[in-house]
Amino acid sequence: MLLIDIPEMEWDETQLVYHALGRLGVEALVLTRSRSPYVCVGFSGGIPSEVDAGLCAREGISIFRREIGGGTVLIEREQLLIQLVIKRDRDDVPAGQHNFFKRFLKPLVEVYSDIGIDAEFRPINDLLVRGRKISGTGGGEVGSCNVLATNILLDFNFDRMASVLLCPSENFRKALRDGLENNMTTVKREIPSVPSYQLLRKLVAKRYEALLGRMERSPLPGPVKNEMKALRKEFFSEKWLSDKGVRKEWREVKLREGSFIAQLPTPRGELLVKSSGGKIISAESVEGARWNWQSLMGKDFDGEQIINIVSRMGRH
């Protein structure tokens, strides 16, 4: 397995690199960060329904849709990107998504411990510090390999994240902004002195080598660079970028496992719902109508169920 430790890459290269490695069947641990900010949408996300492309264009924020899972994320310079590309048929690659994430996020939990942060793995694939997410994760099959893409958030721009996502109302955007701040954390928030990128990359390499064995330090191999170049045509095609992804009647954003912000169309008008632990904790009318939503409290967060329940309530 290669250790490809590149302090900085162009924004699109930070995504193309693991797609190329996976398709070529080259195992590697990639450590890098992006020179400039961009929005990265997951396989099922759908750029047209997730991202305010107009705002991104005005602010010089690029957009990428990846082939692996996970939500829409804002990638910035203040994040160490960690990408593991590993052959799927290895004996030490467990079956099942949960098992895959658990095994290969363990080294990252150890890195946090090394720098004095008590992070825990919470199924299916969250890394939490006192209940707040400190790393993003996504995974998938690329070629003959499985890919785990994760990161260390040294710092994060919550305002910018809330602004790049498409929001059906300003109430939704405000709830989203607050939700992000309440459900996420960063290294800067957790410890008084933020370690250098160099130290973090060293610790990450050490912990993954302890799990997977010694890795061969390598620059980006020529065939991988060529494959990245060839993949641009596919990943920047109109067909790939315009895919609509999962289509729902409502807009929802997942903050972490069990925690959502959603705005749903109901017979009583647009309804803004927040959930925690998979249960509804707050419901309010977006247009200010005075409906009593108390009966929704504590119910499972399920958009379809909520619309059905409200439909049965009627307009009175």
Added chain:
Amino acid sequence: MRSVSVGKMKFPLDRRYYKGRGAHVWLFADKDGTVKLGMDSFLTENAGFLNYIQLDKKSAVRKGSSVGSFESAKFVSRIYSPVSGKVVGVNQDILKNPRKINRDPYKSWIISIKPDNLKKDMLSKDLLGDPEAIKDWIIEELKKSESMTETVDYLKKADGGPRNRNKCRGK
């Protein structure tokens, strides 16, 4: 319907199970010569709720090649076909409601194919129909998992004691 069970997972014996490329795809041969493909209960148990399925826009498929992808728990996996042939049908209801697969994996077909040579494809060692072969395969899959509870419980029931389950560990 006859089936083989491994723990709480069931595998009806009216169909075959494709294990090539790590797939957990079932194949059901219809009387009209077409086959339907779906996902088995090992996959639905381990993958969690299926959130999205996207099929490749291909009219012809090759054995062992991908016919599409699905996402569950922030992980995107491929759906591999055990046969070569022409795509003749797609279950649009399942594409719109992939969680139906979690509710009943064996009633939820995803894609229908008219095979080029079903007899030949059925001879593949990666297409399992024998109950013992299915059982052995699923137990091997469980052994590869970090969580050994299912395997240990199952093996304890089968012969009164756990076998060597540490075959597959990291270097």
